[in-house]
Amino acid sequence: MKYYWTRYVAIYPTALLYMLQDTEYRLDRYIAWYFRTRDFRHVMKRRTLELTKKVRLLRIGIWSLWLLANSAVAVCIYMSVVTQSYTWGVVALGIIALLPFILAFGVIIPLIIGRLVIQLPRERAIIEEGRAILAKHTGTRIAVAGSYGKTTAKEILLTILHEGVRVAATPGNMNTAIGISRFARKLKGDEEVLIVELGEEQVGDVKQLASLTRPTMGVITGVNEAHLVSFKSLEQTAATIFELADYLGKDATTYKNGENKIVASRAKADDNYVYSEKGVNGWKVSHLTTTLEGTQFIATKGAKIVKARTKLIGRHVVGVTVAAIAIADSLGLTAHQIEAGLAKIRPFEHRMEPRKLHGAWIVDDTYNGNSDGVIAGLKLLKESQATRRIYVTPGLVEQGDKTKEVHELIGRLAARSADMIVLMKNSVTDYIVAGLQHEKFAGELRIIDEPLEFYTNIEHFVAAGDVVLMQNDWTDNYV
Amino acid sequence: MKETIAVFFGGRSTEHDISIITAISSVIRPLELTKKYTIVPVYITKTGKWVSDTKLTDVATYRGSKIDDIVAKAKPLLVSFDGGLTINKKRIDVAFPAMHGSYGEDGSLMGLLRMAGVPFVGSDMDASVVAMDKVLAKQVAQANNIPTSAFYAFSKKQFSDDSTSVVKTITRALQYPLFVKPAHLGSSIGITKVVSDDQLYNAIEVAAYYDNKIIVEEAVNNLIEVTVPIIGNDVLTPALVERPLAKEDGVFDFDTKYINGGKKGGAKQAGAQGYSQLPAELPEGLYEKALSTAEAVYRAVGASGISRVDLLIDSKTNKVYFNEMNPLPGDLYRHNWRAAGVSSTDLVVKLVEYAKERFNEDQKNQTTFESSFLKQF
Numbered sequence: 001m002k003y004y005w006t007r008y009v010a011i012y013p014t015a016l017l018y019m020l021q022d023t024e025y026r027l028d029r030y031i032a033w034y035f036r037t038r039d040f041r042h043v044m045k046r047r048t049l050e051l052t053k054k055v056r057l058l059r060i061g062i063w064s065l066w067l068l069a070n071s072a073v074a075v076c077i078y079m080s081v082v083t084q085s086y087t088w089g090v091v092a093l094g095i096i097a098l099l100p101f102i103l104a105f106g107v108i109i110p111l112i113i114g115r116l117v118i119q120l121p122r123e124r125a126i127i128e129e130g131r132a133i134l135a136k137h138t139g140t141r142i143a144v145a146g147s148y149g150k151t152t153a154k155e156i157l158l159t160i161l162h163e164g165v166r167v168a169a170t171p172g173n174m175n176t177a178i179g180i181s182r183f184a185r186k187l188k189g190d191e192e193v194l195i196v197e198l199g200e201e202q203v204g205d206v207k208q209l210a211s212l213t214r215p216t217m218g219v220i221t222g223v224n225e226a227h228l229v230s231f232k233s234l235e236q237t238a239a240t241i242f243e244l245a246d247y248l249g250k251d252a253t254t255y256k257n258g259e260n261k262i263v264a265s266r267a268k269a270d271d272n273y274v275y276s277e278k279g280v281n282g283w284k285v286s287h288l289t290t291t292l293e294g295t296q297f298i299a300t301k302g303a304k305i306v307k308a309r310t311k312l313i314g315r316h317v318v319g320v321t322v323a324a325i326a327i328a329d330s331l332g333l334t335a336h337q338i339e340a341g342l343a344k345i346r347p348f349e350h351r352m353e354p355r356k357l358h359g360a361w362i363v364d365d366t367y368n369g370n371s372d373g374v375i376a377g378l379k380l381l382k383e384s385q386a387t388r389r390i391y392v393t394p395g396l397v398e399q400g401d402k403t404k405e406v407h408e409l410i411g412r413l414a415a416r417s418a419d420m421i422v423l424m425k426n427s428v429t430d431y432i433v434a435g436l437q438h439e440k441f442a443g444e445l446r447i448i449d450e451p452l453e454f455y456t457n458i459e460h461f462v463a464a465g466d467v468v469l470m471q472n473d474w475t476d477n478y479v
Numbered sequence: 480m481k482e483t484i485a486v487f488f489g490g491r492s493t494e495h496d497i498s499i500i501t502a503i504s505s506v507i508r509p510l511e512l513t514k515k516y517t518i519v520p521v522y523i524t525k526t527g528k529w530v531s532d533t534k535l536t537d538v539a540t541y542r543g544s545k546i547d548d549i550v551a552k553a554k555p556l557l558v559s560f561d562g563g564l565t566i567n568k569k570r571i572d573v574a575f576p577a578m579h580g581s582y583g584e585d586g587s588l589m590g591l592l593r594m595a596g597v598p599f600v601g602s603d604m605d606a607s608v609v610a611m612d613k614v615l616a617k618q619v620a621q622a623n624n625i626p627t628s629a630f631y632a633f634s635k636k637q638f639s640d641d642s643t644s645v646v647k648t649i650t651r652a653l654q655y656p657l658f659v660k661p662a663h664l665g666s667s668i669g670i671t672k673v674v675s676d677d678q679l680y681n682a683i684e685v686a687a688y689y690d691n692k693i694i695v696e697e698a699v700n701n702l703i704e705v706t707v708p709i710i711g712n713d714v715l716t717p718a719l720v721e722r723p724l725a726k727e728d729g730v731f732d733f734d735t736k737y738i739n740g741g742k743k744g745g746a747k748q749a750g751a752q753g754y755s756q757l758p759a760e761l762p763e764g765l766y767e768k769a770l771s772t773a774e775a776v777y778r779a780v781g782a783s784g785i786s787r788v789d790l791l792i793d794s795k796t797n798k799v800y801f802n803e804m805n806p807l808p809g810d811l812y813r814h815n816w817r818a819a820g821v822s823s824t825d826l827v828v829k830l831v832e833y834a835k836e837r838f839n840e841d842q843k844n845q846t847t848f849e850s851s852f853l854k855q856f
Contacts, residue, residue, distance in 0.1 A: 358817045387820055446514075453512070460509045463822040 006040040007100035015040050016104055018049045020058065020111075027108055034104055046452055051294050056108055065106045069099050100301045116280050131183025131212055135256070137184075139191045141213055142327065145198040145206050145244040146257070147237060148370035149320065150175065153221050154197050155348055156312075156324045160341030164333035165192040175199030176214055179479075185430045193331065203240050210247035217253045218244045219323060222260035226370045228400030238262050255280065255323045260372065261397065277318035281326045288316055291362045292354045292467070294383060299325050306335045310345045313352050313363070316376035352377065359464025361386070366455075366473040369396060375413060376469050384419035387465030388442030389417060392454055393472050394424035395432055404431050411435015418469075420444040422454050482572040484516045485564070487588060489523040492580035492691065493668050496541075496810050502577035503538045505811045509823040510575070511536075516831075519569055521556070523578075529556040559611065564597035574599040574832050576807065580664055585611040585808045597774055598838030600830045602806045606781040608803040613662045613694050616780060620801040623779040625772060627801050628791060629653055629697040632662065635687040646679055647693050656698040660685055661690030672698070676711040701801055702791040705759050707773035708812040710829060712783045712837050718812065720769045722759035756820050765797060772799045780804060784833045787812055 006012070016034075021030035037043060040279045049055060073092045078090035088244050095102075134141075142157065154169050161167040168184045168191045175197040187194070198209040223238045231237040243255045243373050257272035258264045267274045272281045279285045279299065288297040292313055299306040299322050310317075321342070328338050347353040350367035359382070374396065381389050391414050400408045411432040414421050416439060423429050425447050436445065448454060454461065455470065462468055488502030489495055500580075502520070511517050520535040532555040540546050555593070557567050564571040574592045576599060578584050586607035592599040602610060609615045614632040621627055631649050632736040638645050649657070659682035661669040671682035679695075687692045708718040759766065771789035787808035791800040811830075813823050 358814070448514070457508070457512055460512050460823040463820045463825070464819045465820045466822070 003039040004100075006038075009041055011044075012040050012100065013059070013066065013103060014049055015043045016107060016150050017058055018056055018061065019046050020107070021050060021052075021055060023333055025054075025111060027111070030108070038296075039236070045182075045450070058110070061110055062103055062107045065103055066099075069095055069102055069278075084282035091144075115472075117347055121459045126185070127177050127181045127212070128185075128246065129322050130184035132137065133184040133187060134180075134194075134213055135319055137189065137191070137194065137253050139194045139389055140217065140331065141196060141215040142217045142219065142289065143193045143196050143198050143210060143215035144219045144221065145200065145241050145343060147200075147221075147224045147226040147261075148368075148372055149221035149257070150197045150199075152312075152317065152348060153219050153320045153324070154195050156218075156317075156321055156345055157327060158426065159193075159345045160324050160338055161331065163337040163341040163344075165331060166190060167193040167195065170197045173199070175209075177209060180209060180213060198244060200237075200240050201227050203236055204243070206240050206243035207247060213286060215244070215248065217255075217327070219255045219320075219327075220244060220263055221320065222257045222372055223262040223296055224260070224370050224372050225399045225402045225406055227398055228402055229398045234398070234402075235260060236355055238266060242266060255327070256285065257319060260318055261464075273323075275323040275326075277315055277322075280323050282318070283313070283322050283326050285318060285322055287320060288315075290318070290380075292363070295321075297322075301326075301329070303334055304329065304422045306338050306342075308339070308342045310342050311347055312345055313354055313374050314380045316372075317352075352380075357459060357462060360462035360466035360468060362458065362462070362471045363467065365469060365471045368471050371396060371399075371400075371409070374410055377469050378410075378413045378417040381467060381469045384467040388419045388467075390420045390422065390466055390468040391418035392422040392424075392443035392468065392470040394426055395428035399428075403428060408435040409430035411441075414442075415439035415441035418443060420446070420460075422446045422448060424454075425449050481515060481517045482831075483519060483569055484573045484575050485519040485521050485566055485571045485800065486510070486575045486577055487521045487523065487583070488577040489525070490578045490580070490583040490588075491523070491525060491527050492578065492583055492811070493585075493664060494579035497523050498577055498579045499541055500538070501602075501810050503536060503808075505741065505813050505823065506575055506577045506827060509827045510831075513828055515823050516567075517830070519566055519571065521566065522550075523583075524550055526787075527582075527781045527813060528553075529577045531556055538699045548678050560595045562596060564595040573595055573597070573834050575827075575831070575834075576601055576836060578806060579809060580611075584805075590830070596606065598834040600834045601784040602780075602782045602786060603837070606783065607806045609780050610782060610806040611663055611788065612692070613660060613803055614692065616776075616804050617694075617801065619779055620776055623775065625775055625779060625801050626798060628699050629665070632692065632694045632695055635691045638683055638687060638693065642680065642683070646676060648681065650676065653695060653697045658696045658698060659686050660694050660696070660773065661686045662694050663690050664690035667787050678853060699791040699793050701794040701796075703759075703761065703765075703794050704802070705761070705769050706789045706790070707769060707780075707788055708785070708808060709773060709777050710826070710833065712833050712840075715774050715777060717770050717773060718757040718821070719816050720761070720766055720773075721812075722756040723763075724754045724756060736808060754816075757815060761792070762794060762797065765792060765794075765799070768797070768799050776801050776804060783837050784830055785811065 019033050020030055023033060031089060069162055073095050076088045076092035080092065144153050151173065156168040158167060168187060170180055174180065174183055176199050180196055196213045196215065198206050200206050209433050220241060221239050223234065225234065228237065231240065248254050253273060255273045255275055256263050258267065258269050258276040263272065274280065277285055277288065283299045283301045285297050290313060292311065293318060294311040295313060296309050297318060299308055308321060310321065325338055353364040355362050364375065368377065393408065395407050408431050409427045413433040415436045420443055421436065423432055429447060481665045486502050486506050488498045490498060507518055507520060510518055518536065519531060522530045522535045528550060530550050532549055532553060534540055534549055559565045562679065564574065564665050574597050576583060576588050578588060584607060589599065589607050607642040609619055617627040617630060631652050633645055656672055656674045659671050659673060659679065659680065669686045671685055673679045673682045681682055683693055703722065705720050705722050707720050769790055772790055776788045779787055787805040789802040791802045811826060813826060816826050
């Protein structure tokens with residue numbers, strides 16, 4: 001109640017619109033955020049409200065509500081004076097007290113109506129259209145599923161295959177039914193290969209998307225605590241992701257990340273499609289070197305030799321890269337074409353993306369949001385040649401009942417890998433600190449309130465010889 | 480409990496504007512980012528008015544007329560020396576002069592802070608006076624067996640009284656090409672390279688426009704010019720030996736240092752950073768020799784905290800000459816410190832610690848003693 005008054009400050013309506021936008025109009029997340037927030041003056045930390053058409057309309061709506069409520073208060077006061085009755089005064093006070101809730105929940109009513117009346121029917125039509133297009137399409141379909149690493153796997157495959165076949169892939173994080181259907185509507189129809197990323201947030205999602213896209217080949221990149229809040233257990237997550245393998249059937253080609261314990265435990269001992277940095281399906285990796293400049297290795301299968309040179313960093317990318325080599329080979333690409341494709345692969349934006357700054361290496365892994373990515377990043381940091389290793393993180397979101405365990409592990413691993421650790425203050429900070437204390441971390445620990453301050457002023461914090469790993473980022477609705 | 484640091488900048492100096500950038504970008508912002516200090520900015524206008532306002536830490540304030548409004552509306556600064564320094568009722572733990580040139584870097588401000596009894600960053604008053612006087616600094620170096628190029632110094636009055644005699648003395652003692660400089664200015668302001676008597680007259684007039692004391696130096700042959708930033712009190716830490724890449728005329732002037740390197744010059748980095756070789760690629764043994772000479776100058780002048788020592792090298796004879804000393808390098812030369820592995824935040828924290836260390840050492844000295852002198856009156 002201490003901060004209840006902050007719901008009456010001028011920024012409050014804008015803060016509500018901002019959080020609606022920040023949660024991508026997901027009402028469950030918006031409502032959860034609303035009840036979690038105490039001080040409404042400082043919710044816009046990472047960006048400002050983007051004035052889209054939708055936001056402009058909602059802004060008119062929210063201020064209309066405000067005007068209506070205040071007019072009602074004025075009428076009540078007038079009636080109270082005219083009738084000399086306290087009742088009207090009490091009603092006026094009630095409206096004033098409830099005004100923040102009237103605005104917060106009144107503003108979502110048009111969204112709910114719009115979703116039911118316009119958005120859902122339109123989406124259903126697009127999905128049906130996409131389903132029909134994909135059903136007719138003659139190209140080989142490769143589906144990529146997993147708690148993490150989907151976009152990386154998809155982009156590696158796309159870049160390599162582009163050297164030998166006509167290929168298209170779902171752009172960005174477009175991995176829902178509506179996203180995939182929109183992608184389908186843009187296809188020319190003459191593509192030889194389609195690469196489709198399958199997203200998952202609840203049980204049955206992958207099965208539904210697999211039936212929509214009808215893949216003939218699959219890649220399972222890993223299973224971890226991502227979206228554990230909705231899945232409730234890792235078993236449920238694994239079962240959902242393996243809906244892809246179930247769809248493809250026993251004899252289909254489904255590449256599986258053997259470096260992920262859960263995926264490895266679900267694969268049979270004689271499964272040739274389990275990939276790791278050692279190789280896959282007869283392809284063997286040798287002469288592996290990985291630095292902040294990139295990764296190199298030689299992949300051989302019988303007489304076939306592929307000399308891989310990519311700008312991707314970290315040992316964890318070797319397995320999926322060799323899987324992509326194996327897939328490209330199976331689709332008829334030559335070693336020369338595969339090598340040319342590998343050479344064109346660049347680090348993906350905000351995913352283990354290295355850059356030089358004043359002689360220091362900055363590794364931007366802020367789009368990473370999973371524990372396996374954290375482990376891979378910290379391993380890279382530990383193995384990097386550096387005068388000082390700096391680790392920057394707010395921690396991970398949506399770790400469900402594993403939150404404490406995961407963040408204590410991050411703290412322990414970070415203590416062994418970094419000389420300086422910068423934490424963004426939030427609900428998981430104490431768990432990471434506990435992990436650091438467990439390892440008796442003797443380096444410098446900074447806990448900062450302003451999440452963007454370190455990122456935007458990084459030039460002041462670094463010097464030549466430093467390696468800085470910036471992992472994860474929380475949108476404001478998670479803080 | 481955060482320490483309070485007063486950052487002094489601006490001032491009645493030709494390097495007023497450079498001081499603003501040094502203060503805001505290289506001192507105040509890094510200090511703020513450490514979260515260890517509360518900053519009290521103290522801006523001194525070109526006319527000498529002292530102002531303190533939180534808006535003074537934003538560089539945008541100085542681009543238009545906003546600064547004039549702030550200065551016009553500012554209340555007079557309340558400063559008290561009460562066994563320490565208090566500004567606008569805020570007790571100052573450490574003072575951070577971020578001033579260049581006269582009435583700041585030249586020992587004036589240091590004298591004031593010394594009187595106030597507050598620790599301050601950088602060299603003390605005496606070392607600042609010596610370092611900022613090119614003639615005195617060379618004389619101190621020579622007295623400590625540190626080579627300098629041949630030079631001749633004289634006053635503006637000497638020149639205005641009898642310019643022919645002054646020029647005759649110079650040309651008898653020194654050989655062209657010569658460098659004519661105001662004795663107290665930094666940032667290469669008023670410096671001219673000359674190769675004839677006519678040019679010499681004009682160059683002296685230019686230098687005399689800025690300063691009462693003028694120095695004329697003989698050029699070093701086969702020249703390699705380098706600079707060495709150093710921090711520390713007793714234990715010195717040098718950054719990298721840096722080689723500024725001068726224009727064809729051999730003058731690393733104000734524009735090259737602060738302007739051409741940016742937009743005009745099209746260099747990747749603004750200012751000196753765009754025109755430097757870092758670390759300097761020098762013939763074998765000269766890198767170490769430059770470092771040791773710079774450290775010797777630092778100690779001879781009695782510098783502390785931070786300084787930058789400029790050296791001239793004859794690449795044929797491998798002889799290293801002391802040229803100039805800069806007690807508060809513009810921008811703190813943080814590009815060099817970063818390249819040497821010291822971040823901007825670490826640099827300012829170190830400088831604050833050096834200030835406290837020197838102050839604490841000074842406090843151990845006895846400055847008064849009991850006497851019966853007054854009893855006789």
